[in-house]
Amino acid sequence: LHMGKTMKEDLTVVVKYIIQLYPPEFNVFGTYAELYHNYFASQAKKSAESRLEDKDIYLLLSWVHNIYPKDMRKDPALAKELDKVKLGSLLPSSLSKELEKKYLDSEEVTVKNMLSRCLDKEIQRWKEDKEPEMLNGHFQSELLGIFVIQSIYSGQKRAQDISRAVGEELSQRLLKELPAFLRSYRDAFEEFKEKSTKHTYYKPILIANINNCWNFR
Incomplete structure (x- = not known):
């Protein structure tokens, strides 16, 4: 610079x-x-x-x-x-492409790890003896959706700041990561439903997560 x-x-x-x-x-x-x-x-x-x-x-x-x-x-x-x-x-074009691939591979792993940590924190919240927050009279679990969207958006923004082509390539990669994350979310939620029926706030947590699905539509 x-x-x-x-x-x-x-x-x-x-x-x-x-x-x-x-x-x-x-x-x-x-x-x-x-x-x-x-x-x-x-x-x-x-x-x-x-x-x-x-x-x-x-x-x-x-x-x-x-x-x-x-x-x-x-x-x-x-x-x-x-x-x-x-x-x-x-x-040279070949060297530039090589660097771009290294960056994209690294950024993809970074975002993937961020999504995994987001889900781990959400699962940990389910285990706490605490009622989910209320929003407009409904139980909500919005933090997960917010963190996921922010993680993906910030990754896309960083790549877009390099070039439009790099930004588009990363967007395509992250779009493939989102379904995998949602499957992990679904599996964790199903496990909670089966094994945590005696949780003090079992029903509110179920309702909060069902409402949370709207954030990923």
């Missing part, structure tokens, strides 16, 4: 104060832009080929797909001149 800020500032100076000092055939701006781009590309490739943690993969993909092409290259002060320079992408 620091290098990107430096590039933007330097190229802005070139546009405003330097290019008019040289004949057009010197291609001063193009030379500066290509030097910066080639340096960024070499650093991005070097980083991509190293052992990156998940958060670093996310940052690198965000830079390659979002920040650099949209914030840097579409800057109002630079866009006109940059459009004349064929800079290309910071990463």
Whole structure:
């Protein structure tokens, strides 16, 4: 990010104060832009080929797909001149796809684990000697639905912030995870129904979870 800020500032100076000092055939701006781009590309490739943690993969993909092409290259002060320079992408397509797959695999596992923890907490609440909350005169168990929706939405949002294509790919993956989660929820609920008939708040918990099903429609 620091290098990107430096590039933007330097190229802005070139546009405003330097290019008019040289004949057009010197291609001063193009030379500066290509030097910066080639340096960024070499650093991005070097980083991509190293052992990156998940958060670093996310940052690198965000830079390659979002920040650099949209914030840097579409800057109002630079866009006109940059459009004349064929800079290309910071990463080779094959390497970019490899990083995207690593990110998507990791994010899918992260969301899956979050859903599992949400369900574990819900099951734990069923075991507590506590009546479910009332909402508009009805027993509700909304926390599970809220946490599940938030977990999926936040995962989709992070991926969308990288690129539309990455966001769509993760959305497709998470749509496949939701039915598996709902089956686990159903199985846990059926087990509670069978084994917890003597629970103090057995009926309210059943009603709350039946009402909760509307959150997943």
